[in-house]
Amino acid sequence: MTRPKRLVATVAHRAAILCYVVFALFPLFWLLKVSVTPNDLLYSEGVRLWPSRTVFDHFDFVLRHSDFPLFFRNSMIVSLSTAFIVTILASLGGYAMSRFTFRGKFWIVGLMLLTQMFPLVMLIAPIFKILSPLGLTNSLSGLILVYVAFNVPFATFLMQSFFDGIPKDLEEAAMIDGATRFMAFRQIILPLTLPGMAATLGFVFTAAWSELLFALMLISGVDASTFPVGLLSFVSKFSVDFGQMMAAGVLALIPACLFFFFIQRYLVQGLTAGAVKG
């Protein structure tokens, strides 16, 4: 290509990326904007990009006068537990799927795929029926159990693909060097799969953090509500308190952002693993 042509191509490329980023981030920006807009300006100023006056009243209310801190704590407990339990189970399962042939493997994989095929709505009633006599409705443990069950299959496939990307030679070399298979797994394979585990952890955490359907159906009391359910409490019969709802939304973004900030180093490696050999 000639120089000017290449320049045009570069500019077009960057412009396309910019368009995408603006499109993807605009709702977040709007969330932030509404959360700092005073109630009296919310409708009067209409679609201005930034309100003429900003206030933090909504945050103050949400943090001090609502049940939001409780919801937040519940969500943290549920999401972190789910993410860690699922990642551990999926790592072990994914390793087995990647490295061993065993009787019934075909059927287990088939069954795991099958669980991913049904719309969750269909399963709510039976799950409620199963959990209720066990005393697991209206409890965080019940929610964790359900989230783990629904996230393990996909996470296992995800982890399997990460293990598939690590040559078998490595653990064979370790076993010849004197390690048991489990030691080879722990000392050689796991450190190399950290990016993959971070990706899985992040994926499951976000899924659990923003899950609404089960949280809504399995939990009725305020004590065990997670924050997506809590967000709905800002919608009353007669009005929607947009300012407070958006403030709660902004607060809810913080842990997800922090979480991704801590794992992003591994995440980028994880998402590009396999793209580069060596």
Added chain:
Amino acid sequence: MASIDITDVRKAYGAVKILHGVDLTIQDGEFVVLVGPSGCGKSTLLRMIAGLEDISAGEIKIGGKRVNELDPKDRDIAMVFQSYALYPHMTVAGNMSYSLRLRKTAKEKIAKAISGAAEKLSLTPLMERRPKALSGGQRQRVAMGRAIVRKPKAFLFDEPLSNLDARLREHMRGEIKKLHQDLGATSIYVTHDQIEAMTLADRIVAMNAGIVQQVGSPLDLYDRPANLFVAGFMGSPAMNMFEGVYRVANGGSVELAQGIVVPLAGPASTADGTKVTLGIRPEHVVVGKDLAGGLAAEIDLVEPTGFGTILHSRAFGRDVKAFSLERGLAERGDTVSVSFPVERIHLFDTASGSRIG
């Protein structure tokens, strides 16, 4: 160090048979090369010795002790992989010391062992690097270093040089041979490269399709190949092979295409009229003008290698290759005379492939 005894070892994946009964004894300190085309089961046999594959039938002994049921870690062998299999998250020193750390060797002893190995392999300035920051040849040396730091009963090599460029491969080949002369360790080396096999081995084991074809010294295999497979596999350019019929008349001869008769050194142990294959290595084919008993041949390709010249010619309706150290022997389109010295002729039974003279 130890000897390795392999008795009627077989391998099958389900119904697919890969190894059909291998018998082999490797002496203490011997360097044995398993050679054969890709897919013939060399790696499978090596991995069974290492304990990475189950043994379907038969027995493997290391140092006189049956190891069929032992895990790789309990067999006390070291292995160099084709991919090198270096641990990416450990430094060169970490890679080399891993096996010793697993054995809870004392720190000073480890330091001594790895610095000794590093010295031998000129790795000393690279000890703190990660494998990613090493060249192919350096990685290869680290893989060797990892094998030699502990004194294992035997070394196994699975095509350790095939990822290197030609020059480096030649260099490392020499290094491996020197290392073996130094350490005197029992070694089994797998390769599909017959030059590597010839240059490195005390003894070569030629394999094809899961069956051992011949075991012997490199020159044994080269000078007296036991069958058509070995004859065709060893040597480059490859041996000329011509199908014909054995004739008892005149003290033994072979009748080739177009009624050409080639005399043999003596009678062969087979009946008149048997289908046979006559083999002669290109470097043994004599090329000249009007040779006594020579066959007319037309040169259709001349390949100078610098070291010598490969002449491709056409005689009695067959392709005949000749290799000569002389240059300018003939040009494309020339008609020359080729002859097969009787003492250089190999004779095989075509049906069974076995050598008969």
